[in-house]
Amino acid sequence: MITREPVYLPPSDTRRAELGRDVLDLVCNCGRALLLLFSAIGCMRFAFQGRSRDRIVEQMFSSGIKSLGVISVVSMFTGMILALQTGIELRKFGQEVNIGAAVMVSLLREMGPFMTALILAASVGSSFAAQMGTMTVSEEIPALELMSIDPVKFLVMPRLIAMAIMTPLLSFYGCILGVIGGGIVGSTQLGVSWVSYIDNAMRFAENKDLYVGLLKAFLFGVIITVVSCHEGFATRQGAVGVGRATRRTVILSFLLILVVGYIVTRLFYI
């Protein structure tokens, strides 16, 4: 049951009580978000039944394909900046040929999934939260529940699958564009030929870098969807509440992306 009763608590007397309440609230929210994730995973058995498949494709288009433009620009410039910054320093030691490795490895391992996730959290995550929030305050979610249409199956599951598929794909696409951007800077401003740039990049990058990057992107996609849908469903107080849910979604997603990114790197590289 997604529709929740409003919870009213008396004002806290002391700062310690207030802190305790905030901690309790945080734990409850984490628990609800996890339950939402498990319910959505449970609904995946319906993913290829009836209209669910259409809804997944629709979400893949609106959250993935429509983000291609901004991801292309950001990834290209990220690769260019990386190549320029490392190239300037490496040139001091006559090692500018190694920019290929620097750009490729940093994009695959970290920057590709990270940049993609930040863009998706700000654009797609916020739009998910705003949509769910508006639906909650305009009684559309209770209406679905009363019609015995499960909002998790109807709204969350297609978004979760779409984001879990599209985020790694977009991340990989971003890495390719970033490497091309780095190559352009290398060949035009640092005097590194395309052949030696690509050769150097391929020599140092490992398959593991690609897999770990894709795993991170997958986890980031799941995080963005769960956070945004949970915040949307928890929306109260009309338009102000929708704004608050959107803002919280972006902030929480950014924080979780950073923390989970660090944990995955720590697990696979140390």
Added chain:
Amino acid sequence: MIRFENVRKWLGDHWVLEDVSFEIKRGETFFIVGPSGTGKSVTLQHMVRLLTPDAGRVMIDKDCVSTARGRNLERIRTRFGMLFQSGALLEWLTVAENVALPLLELTKMGHEEIDKLVREKLELVGLPDALAKFPAEISGGMRKRAALARAIILKPEIMLYDEPTAGLDPVSARKIDALIADMQVKTGITSVVVTHDLQSALSIGTRIAMLFEGHVVELSTPADFVKSQVAEVREFLDSQYITRRGDWEKNTP
């Protein structure tokens, strides 16, 4: 059919419902009236467990909806249709898609059959030309009628109406009244209507309950309701220019 047994509900900093008990019989058009903030919508939400009582219980025939969970709650809810105050249509679907939604999601009907039923229901509520329109493109009254078509498409036993005439012009309001009365006559459906609109309640209601500060202060037929001596009821009647002297003439649309 629907029985409230000593229901109490605390919201915010006060009791919204205090020891509320009444029973709604099968086939009735039961109105719950009262000033704003007296717990009318809260009462309605208890019937489908959008809210849970802090004390007491709500029975739907032999099922206790207040404690029902999972599949059992889903089963009880399938007996209900509800018209929300805002209509609660999904904004990204057309009117026809909104009305068809329960059939598409919950039944295995073919597209032709669904299409036929959707047209039939939209015609019933007087919206045969709004099929391809989006909710944002139609008026408030039309949204409510479209929402009504969606609510009745699965042929519920009980219809709940949350302020069905709020925000509508008098002509549209009377059209909604006529639809509610018409459905009761044609299908024998049980209707529970929450409203401020005494014109509606007195015209098409079989019984009226008035809530005031969390209590049922009057529960009677429309004829007796206008003659009530309860101070809160008199004040409410006077506020809508319905006087004790002239007997209310039942005017079923």
